[in-house]
Amino acid sequence: MLWFIGIGITGPDSLSLRARQIISECDIVYFEQFTSPIKEQNSYEIRSIVKGEFRLGPRWLVEDGREILDAARGKKVALLSYGDPYIATTHIELRVRAVLEGIQTDTVHASSAITSLIGECGLHYYKVGRTVTIMSGIRPSTAYYTIFENLKLGSHTVVLLEYNQNRGFFLSPVEAFKSLLEEEREQVRKVVSDSLYAIVASRIGFEDQKITAGKISSLLDKDFGKAPHTIVIPGTLHFTESDALKALAECADMPEENTPKIEKISAQMMRKYVPMVRRALEQIAPHYSDAKEFAGVLENADLYIRDAERFFEQGKDELAILSIGYADGLVDALRIAKGIEPEMNS
Amino acid sequence: MLWFIGIGITGPDSLSLRARQIISECDIVYFEQFTSPIKEQNSYEIRSIVKGEFRLGPRWLVEDGREILDAARGKKVALLSYGDPYIATTHIELRVRAVLEGIQTDTVHASSAITSLIGECGLHYYKVGRTVTIMSGIRPSTAYYTIFENLKLGSHTVVLLEYNQNRGFFLSPVEAFKSLLEEEREQVRKVVSDSLYAIVASRIGFEDQKITAGKISSLLDKDFGKAPHTIVIPGTLHFTESDALKALAECADMPEENTPKIEKISAQMMRKYVPMVRRALEQIAPHYSDAKEFAGVLENADLYIRDAERFFEQGKDELAILSIGYADGLVDALRIAKGIEPEMNS
Known part of the structure; x- marks a missing residue:
């Protein structure tokens, strides 16, 4: 038994x-x-x-x-x-x-500490996404990627920190923040910055338990006391979660949602390409005012720019990207034929 | 106090x-x-x-x-x-x-049951994504969407089932499966099907606790006994998770990963558009063999089809979609000008 x-x-x-x-x-x-x-x-x-x-x-x-x-x-x-x-x-x-x-x-x-700490931070348990661990001396690319994916969905990420019993070693929250900032410099997806809001849950279940929260910039010089510590990166915050954090944690900065700070790649593309293609279309149209066979191309380009915007509003990101890419192709075909530098390569 | x-x-x-x-x-x-x-x-x-x-x-x-x-x-x-x-x-x-x-x-x-049941099913706790609840009489679109997002990342989804104390009502696993299958007919993203592998954790912590697993088709006529029940939809399965499921659960079917069964929208698009645009390019090229000003358009279309494939292999899905959309636009501009039906609308 x-x-x-x-x-x-x-x-x-x-x-x-x-x-x-x-x-x-x-x-x-x-x-x-x-x-x-x-x-x-x-x-x-x-x-x-x-x-x-x-x-x-x-x-x-x-x-x-x-x-x-x-x-x-x-x-x-x-x-x-x-x-x-x-x-x-x-x-x-x-x-x-x-x-x-x-x-x-x-x-x-x-x-379990991993379950208890969510409630102790005042966060909603069901909003917790996949959990990650940061180890010393290893690039935290999985942690970075998981935080990004969780943030896109508005989910919170529990970031566990390395504990090595043999060496009596705990990775400190500050070292973990630094390695995430370093990873950002490699990945450049604008996920982790000084202004990312983070929560450090220290010694959960111990008598001297403490929750500290703030932007990473405010936490980098904090002394969190003895280990163990766990980091939580919140996604969206329901107002009851913000209120709870204010009441239960020592907040160096007022609670802030991280999800609105990150921008999906699709959103970055829409912000760049929709005005660019529209401008290119306006610029090329006069060159084809006498070429009736190309009138349909110009019309379609205009329609697909609008489709892209509509699909994006509906959350159909892939269709939005496909549509703006298509509109760009229609316009650039006309530009290339007139010897004008295509926009796509700019 | x-x-x-x-x-x-x-x-x-x-x-x-x-x-x-x-x-x-x-x-x-x-x-x-x-x-x-x-x-x-x-x-x-x-x-x-x-x-x-x-x-x-x-x-x-x-x-x-x-x-x-x-x-x-x-x-x-x-x-x-x-x-x-x-x-x-x-x-x-x-x-x-x-x-x-x-x-x-x-x-x-x-x-907590929600923590304990993961281990009782033999699954890795850190791989659990965002949690959802299915209520009777309400379309489970959030549950469907969350399962989809979790599966894309290889994560497991814990699906809680409605409990109403006043009415002494528990939503049964079978009803939950049926409502997810119904939602699939609305959403058509190929997430939930008869062959989706699911785990039902029944009466966790009680003496007559039971874990049942199998494809939804095998679970639809099962009697899971008294409530409470919780459903888990596994994403990827490490071999130790599969082995654990086999040892700890009554498996109607051998454990299967669900993540490989779903196809990202970007993958669906690439599978459809890459061969389609390539075919359209081959078809239109002879029409412009004497029009030197359009040679650059044809060349660019070919280049961007290859770019799309390369970006997709590199996991840069958004860039892949943008590129294949662009190539399609270049080709269709030439088709429209010759009065050939554009491919994009097909």
Whole structure:
């Protein structure tokens, strides 16, 4: 029998009676500490509940898994971890191996920092998009891209920061911001700037929990205190979310939506090409005033510019781009024929 | 003092010692039951912990909030709810009002069904995108659109199903699937079909919890048993996620990724327009073999078709569409001038 037991975000005092009962009945209790840091004090408290054998579960032991599975074949074994057990995919993989080997498994779910921090920031849980992690020394291109995609949809992004148990290392929020700003200089999609609004959730569940919010420019010289920290990049903000942030966080700047600050590539294109093609059309029309066979081309160009605008308003971005590209092609064919430099290459 | 206390997903036996202590010390304990159903038995167990006054907290009372805030001004008050308290935005709003009125607040976080079910299905938590709800009698266009956007990014979508406490009503998974299929007939973006792979997580945290998975066609005649149920539409599946699903769920069909089944609008356009414009170019070229002034137009059209293909391979979808639209415009200008029906309207 193999139990996966989450101890929640506040340590052993968030263990339920049921969890305590199960732990006390287990022959061997492994305490996993590599997915999240555990206070020394908590470790003592856990030991006091254990009546069987207490063992620490470092990363290699849990990932290898054989010792735990061997033990669970004949004995009652529990694997304890911080937060909810299955946020860490390592635990899911171990459970699946146990199931496939015919070992009975069960779970005690618990509060998770990643879930709790959303509410503690006053944000709406359903608006959270895909989660990312930033690691030191690795370009945060996935984080950058995910933030961009989430922002386009108005979603919030939870940005987890590297934790390395062996080295006792936490990536600081400031280092994460700097690496995102650096990534912007590479990608140039205008996603991350000094004025991006960010939230830093520090020590969620601890007594000295703190939420700090502001533009990145205001956060770069902040001291957020001890780890762990998590960053949230909000997308759109419902007024109740803004109000909640103001009440629950220390705001260096008033809450601001990030979604309106980014511009979809389609919007950038429309802003550039619609006036450009319209101008080119006006310029070329007089050259063909006597060429009746080209009157249809001029008419169509005008129609497709309007179509592009209409499609874009309707949220049909791809059709809008196709239409403005088509109108541009119609106009440029006439320009090229008259030896006028085509607009598209400008 | 106002406490927000989550009782987790398995009922009062998941309450921690700390939560029990706090509840027993409160003068008034409100038990909120409208965000999730609570078993009658659980209600009795909660009452047995309460030493002060026990009151039920229906929706109108919590949303109005004045009675609770009035009480919390002078007394110790707790609001108990199923799962984690701040998944429900109503609770965040009440907390913010308390903070603004100078009432001290604190929180006991707990396990949440919405977090737990991801791990119970064997899916990776960080890959979950924005969450949606399907309501009976309302077109699920937001759910449809969100599933589409999540699938494009390879993300999983958690689809919550309507729960109405007053009417004792739960929307069934089968009804939700039917309404999504109906929405597909309206939207025609090829997102939801009989072959979309879906997971139904039933009664998460209850003793008779069950995970069922399969193509929608295989799930439409399934009896999922008692509510609550939640649907998950997986995006891409890491092999450990597929393996976990096979081990943890009753699979009517082997796990399948949904992301490769959908086609981005840009991909649909490229598949249609690249061969079409190329054909049109070949067809019109002989008509202009003697018109040197149009040689540049033909050359440019050929170049931009190739650009479109190259941009699309590079993931620059918007530029690809703009380029193929432009090439189409160049070619059609020549066709229109010769009185040949333009391709774009076909």
